[in-house]
Amino acid sequence: MTETQTFLNLRPRLFGIAYRMLGTRHDADDAVQDVYVRWCEAEARSVRSPEAWLVSVTTRLCIDRLRSLKVDRESYVGPWLSEPLVAEVASPETELEKAQHLSIAFLLVLERLSPEERASFLLHEVFDFDYAEIADALQRSEGACRQLVYRARQRLGEPRGRFRASPSKHRALVEQFAAATASGDIGRIVALLSKDAQLVADGGGTARVVLRPLQGAERIARLFHVIARQLSTLRARLEYRPVLVNGELGLLRLFDGTLHSVLAFETNGDRISSIGIVANPAKLGGAALSQPRSDP
Structure with missing residues (x-):
């Protein structure tokens, strides 16, 4: 498998992380494209786990981007909501995977978190990464990542949508x-x-x-x-x-x-x-x- 095909196979997951971190299609696409450029420049064949490498770079780029967006979002007129991802309705049962962690309301709640808390929470709660993997992605200790996820849970509180309709x-x-x-x-x-x-x-x-x-x-x-x-x-x-x-x-x-x-x-x-x-x-x-x- 070529390095490009490896990236394309993992792109949906990378976009999912970037969108949940940044909240707009444009910013998520830019982040993923930047990751691809770095992937092409890296010694990809020597990377032990392409997924771990790509997720780590995506996460760190999104954290940096969120920090730079902070001033703009603080001066935004009225509430800031994520850009909606719209698709045609195929049937009453059609849902994206883990839609409860993709909703506009859920992404709004994530705005309460710091960039590091947001990244740790998403990787652990939505993408099922263990603390060792999160520590590698954020370049922090496992203990620090556990603390980030704990703080995120405390700040988010009880989800409003706990009891969801069919x-x-x-x-x-x-x-x-x-x-x-x-x-x-x-x-x-x-x-x-x-x-x-x-x-x-x-x-x-x-x-x-x-x-x-x-x-x-x-x-x-x-x-x-x-x-x-x-x-x-x-x-x-x-x-x-x-x-x-x-x-x-x-x-x-x-x-x-x-x-x-x-x-x-x-x-x-x-x-x-x-x-x-x-x-x-x-x-x-x-x-x-x-x-x-x-x-x-």
Whole structure:
């Protein structure tokens, strides 16, 4: 097997790590391309474990990149959400591998972590690396890596999506949500949301969205009620299209045929517990259905 083929075989895993670390397709692609350049320059034939070498370089590059992105993200207008990975819906059961560790809500929670904590947590909890492998990737001791994973778990707390709906139930809730918000019926919307549901919207300072997270079913329902009334007044056409967003059913939202935002949902079995809205135009380029992607 050639060095290039070895890299291509491992590229989906490297992209999965880079995307979960950096949160955008562009940054993840750049990181993986940089890894490939270094792989070509290395004495690849003498590398004992190509996967370990490539994962280590990818991880360290992403840590450095996250540090350089810190200032930009701290000055970002409103909440920062990861760029959604959109794909066509093949069936109600279609999900990406380990989609619970790919959701927009999960990636938002990871923003609480330092770059080293994020890398250690992802390698251990998502990609099943042992502490010796993580220590090699981060060039730290196993004890230090154990401490990083422990701190990450403490900072993340109890995941909101612990009790997850089946794909069919998740689909039903998303479809009912689309119908309820199109009509602006507050009662119907509230009935679909957990009492402590959360909505986070990313407009990047260019798209009109709420600038602060909304907590609670009533507040979220009122927001969609107001949007429905405004669209009715303007005689604007609202359209939802079902798509896979980071491995789970979500929605494209279009106003008069123009893509406005991508909606991602977390469901807990009976209700919608979390809604992420990505409306920043810079993050919507990958939402074209003609170019589905499932690298992670």
